[in-house]
Amino acid sequence: MTAPYHPVESPDETTIFPYHDLTPPTTADVYHAHQVVSRYLSQTPLVRSEFLSAEFGADVYLKREDILPTGAFKVRGGINLVSQLDDGFHDPGLISASTGNHGQSIAYAGRMFDIPVTIVVPEDANPSKVTEMERLGAAVRFHGDAFDDAREHAEELAADEGYRYVHSANEPALVSGVGTAGLEIVEDLPDIDYLFCPVGGGSSAAGYCLTVGTLTEATVIGAQSEAAPAMHRAWTEGHLASHEQMETSAEGIATRVPFALTMNVLRNQLPEFDLVSEHAIKEGVRDLFTEERIPAEGACAASLAAMRQRQEELRGQTVVFPISGRNISPATLRSIVGNTNHL
Numbered sequence: 001m002t003a004p005y006h007p008v009e010s011p012d013e014t015t016i017f018p019y020h021d022l023t024p025p026t027t028a029d030v031y032h033a034h035q036v037v038s039r040y041l042s043q044t045p046l047v048r049s050e051f052l053s054a055e056f057g058a059d060v061y062l063k064r065e066d067i068l069p070t071g072a073f074k075v076r077g078g079i080n081l082v083s084q085l086d087d088g089f090h091d092p093g094l095i096s097a098s099t100g101n102h103g104q105s106i107a108y109a110g111r112m113f114d115i116p117v118t119i120v121v122p123e124d125a126n127p128s129k130v131t132e133m134e135r136l137g138a139a140v141r142f143h144g145d146a147f148d149d150a151r152e153h154a155e156e157l158a159a160d161e162g163y164r165y166v167h168s169a170n171e172p173a174l175v176s177g178v179g180t181a182g183l184e185i186v187e188d189l190p191d192i193d194y195l196f197c198p199v200g201g202g203s204s205a206a207g208y209c210l211t212v213g214t215l216t217e218a219t220v221i222g223a224q225s226e227a228a229p230a231m232h233r234a235w236t237e238g239h240l241a242s243h244e245q246m247e248t249s250a251e252g253i254a255t256r257v258p259f260a261l262t263m264n265v266l267r268n269q270l271p272e273f274d275l276v277s278e279h280a281i282k283e284g285v286r287d288l289f290t291e292e293r294i295p296a297e298g299a300c301a302a303s304l305a306a307m308r309q310r311q312e313e314l315r316g317q318t319v320v321f322p323i324s325g326r327n328i329s330p331a332t333l334r335s336i337v338g339n340t341n342h343l
Helices: 027-040 050-056 075-083 101-112 127-135 147-161 172-178 180-188 203-210 230-237 260-269 278-292 298-308 330-337
Strands: 046-048 059-063 094-097 117-121 139-142 194-198 219-225 272-276 318-322
Touching (some): 027 180, 046 180, 050 278, 059 180, 094 101, 101 117, 101 127, 117 147, 127 139, 139 147, 172 203, 194 203, 194 298, 203 219, 219 230, 219 298, 230 260
Parallel strands (some): 059 318, 094 117, 194 219, 219 272
């Protein structure tokens, strides 16, 4: 294969190519994406949680993104991006790096639009997510100890072998596609006071800022593990430097490098951003499973952990948080639910 594209100067520490547009999407772009995504995915329900409503003395609703075909919100972005891919990228296809959910979304969309997909994952990637990517037709390559190792390898392969590199955040079509969940919330329940969402690469939080944060009076609050605070530090300090600490067990929010496009949106439109403990994340995973029968990933439970840090503030309010993904590994779920004394 001959590589038709070479990396260009990047504002963050990731690799981008000439076809990457770092212009943040607008709310109008999310509406356009909704016209695409709604042709392929059913609207996910917004369900009141009796357990959490009682705990907080509030009306707490769960946006059930876990019922989407890949079990996570990211498939919205994958479909929107791949649906508009230039014909010139159909061969040799797409490449991306992922700890699982992003990779599944690109694999799903690639199969839907008949485009080959390669996903690079860390050596210790969640086995169930790897299996699902392969079931969806993706070629999975293992590389490195963490997401950023896999990402760097995927970027090298894109330059060397001519794949179209799908960045996990510096893609306006991904962010606007993910943001369609926020439009559904506004349609179902416009009078909300707070929305909590996890922040890893920031596509979910950016999407909710462009929709719920823009179209309603609600306060959007991001949540990230204090054991992997790269995006929080960048948001707080106004830079895009990487952070060496990345020790969270929640793979969906495990990254060392802030991303330029999503950080642009978050810095301008995310009013509040909380760090939460690993202990609190595991408590959230346990409670969502035992009380709601939802096998929620750690990234999802970060939202609940942030809510619990604001218990009094939320009393009497209407609160939404997305069940962003259900693809927690069975071993991890058993270790948390079966060992509650060790949280």
